[in-house]
Amino acid sequence: MLYFFVAKKNEILLCEEFLQEIRHKLQVEIFGELKTFKSVFGYLMELAKTKHFTLVIDEFQEFNTINPSVYSDMQNIWDSQKGTAKINLVLCGSVYSLMSRIFEHAKEPLFGRATSRIHLKAFTISTLKEILADYHPNYTNDDLLAFYLITGGVAKYVELLIEEQAFTFESILNVILIENSLFLDEGKNVLIDEFGKEYGNYFSILSLIASSKNSRVEIESIMEMQTGGFLDRLESEFNLISKVKPIFAKPNSRSVKYHINDNFLNFWFRFIYKHRSVVEIGNLSYLKEIVKRDYQTYSGRILEKYFIKKMIEEGNFSAIGTYWEKSNQNEIDIVAVNDLEKSIIFGEVKRKKENISIAGLKDKSRNLEAQLKDYHSEFIGLSIEDM
Incomplete structure (x- = not known):
């Protein structure tokens, strides 16, 4: 197996790293200089005619900024050689909107080329309970609620809390709201690439939804601007929010509320982004007190989500x-x-x-x-x- 990580760097430097991986893993000699990804991928497709292997390319969407022509180059090489090359090609990415566009928009070169898709989902409630039982056998339901409230079952957040042995509300808070915590900038790190230069409006909308201002009328009255386009893109392009209607409501019903899908992002926008001035001056103990003050009410809403998810899984x-x-x-x-x-x-x-x-x-x-x-x-x- 070959593993290529597409870092944000010059294409020539990336190709040097990829060639080292090829030499090391496949034990082959490479003659001549391969300075473009087009030439590297073409070489691998030729090699796959006699040597069978898996190629994983991670953060595949980054080629969009490094060299967008990579996608059309890959299309031409793939279409002409896939019948004779015995290669298992796995393309991964963390920017949902870009990965969707690359493979699902009809005008994109790689549209229709994927033979299978995995949209990585959170752990189920039952799996989350098993994980907690393994690492914290005497966990209480309060511990389970706090763990679910922060992680939502997302593997990355589960792993980070387990590494820190944080299983109670207090210990979880001490991991998240501490200087240099990875959690403090997580919302920005995850979403600024998604939203681009308009991220300010998107962040404001998500912060309002996380604070229970979750109808379009409420959002627009506070922001004093039309938000329909932003809300539509947050739902359909970015998959970050869901439109919720009363059960049995007619399809054209205007009774709509918006919810943030990801538990941690909901927490981040409700507490960390909303109180960013407190975070910027490093007064994290003050922010802890805000979270503690509002926790009973906030966790009550997450408890509703927990039981709905649990009943769906049953x-x-x-x-x-x-x-x-x-x-x-x-x-x-x-x-x-x-x-x-x-x-x-x-x-x-x-x-x-x-x-x-x-x-x-x-x-x-x-x-x-x-x-x-x-x-x-x-x-x-x-x-x-x-x-």
Whole structure:
């Protein structure tokens, strides 16, 4: 196997690194100078006719800034030689929008060339529990919620916290909010390449959504500008937010809220980016106090997301969502439907079980129940004890 990492550097220097990898891994002599990626890739495709190997190119989207013609060069070489070259070509990238454009936009040279795709997803709830049990066997549900709230099951964040042996809310906070922490700049590092020069507007919108200003009307009233295009791109191009409608809402319903998909980015925009002036002067102990002050309310919303994700993974329902009526009246945290069994579950989620009101939940569910007269209804309360 060959592994090429496309760093942000001169193409000639990159090719020198790639040639060293080829000589070392494949034990071949290379004659002449190969100073362009076109010539390196052409050489490898010829070599693959007699020597079978896997080629992994990581951060493949970086060629877009180093030399965009690489994609059309690869297309020509691949199309002409793929029938005789025995090569397993794996192309990876971390900038979602660019990787999507390279392979999924009809005008791009490599459109339609991919034979398989992996969109790397977060660990499931059950896997996250297994990981915690391996490294912190006596974890509490509070620990599980804090771990899920920060990582969302994303392998990179899970690994960083495990390396630091951070499994409780306090210890996790001490890892994230400390001088030189990798987490402090993570949002910028992940997203500035995605957004380019307009990142300021995108960051402002994401910060508002993370602070529960999650309707377009609220966002536009605060920013005093039209945000429809930005919201559409955040959803469809960048895959960072999701449009949420009340369950059973009509497709053209204008009752829409936006949620950030990634748990850590939600936390980063809610606390770190929002209080960036505090971060810039290094007053991280002050920021810790802000997080602690707001944690009960903030983690309550993440707990709702946790139970929805857990129920989706259990695979017992045909539809799962939330519900609300005009002006956010009759909000229901979880509505889970099983069309085969003609059953519907209405769920209320609170951190503390004693704060759950099943009578109130039944009252809020009347209008929805009336639409589903043939369905058997069940009303449940979910708290941190049920994780």
